[in-house]
Structures are given as structure tokens and as C-alpha cells.
Amino acid sequence: MSKSATFPIAAIAALVAGMAFTASSNAQSTTSDAAYCQALVKAYSMGGNARGSLQVGNDTAVAIAQCQEGNPKPAIPVLEQKLCDSDIPVPARS
8 A cells, every 4th residue: 555545544544533432422411411401300390399389481391391302402501590590409510
């Protein structure tokens, strides 16, 4: 194999290895986000039971549904804000 053909092969191998690492990191992040989102939903539910019934508006209901359906990214900021607005402690993110 010529020297000029070795460089592109090495570059492709490095690119593939990098993409595999990124995919595994992203999967871990998604799992972490999903667990955190579930903790937010639980805190919101428990906070409502401890302080009386909380009104669940459309944005909160959508965020809870997104969390339960495995789409935590857009749900997390909404749930964090709702907890803060209701004076319910926001769970620590692990």
C-alpha cells in the first residue's frame, strides 16, 4: 500500500472511532436526562400531594408526557421552572 493511501485509511479509522465514542456518550447523556426528568416528575407529583393539589397546565402536562415518552430534553427546563414556581425543591442532577 502506498504512503498516500495510508493517510486516508487512518483518517477514516479515527473518524469511525470518534463517532462510536460520541454515540456512547450521547446514549449515556440521554439516559441521565431521562432519569433526571423522571425525578422532576416525581418531585412535582410529590410536591402537589404534600401541599394540596397542584394545577397542571398544558405546558406542564406536555412536559410530563415528553418525559414519560423518552423525550426529556424539552421537558426538563419546563419542569424545573414549574418546581421553582411552586416552591418545590428541584432534585439534584446526577
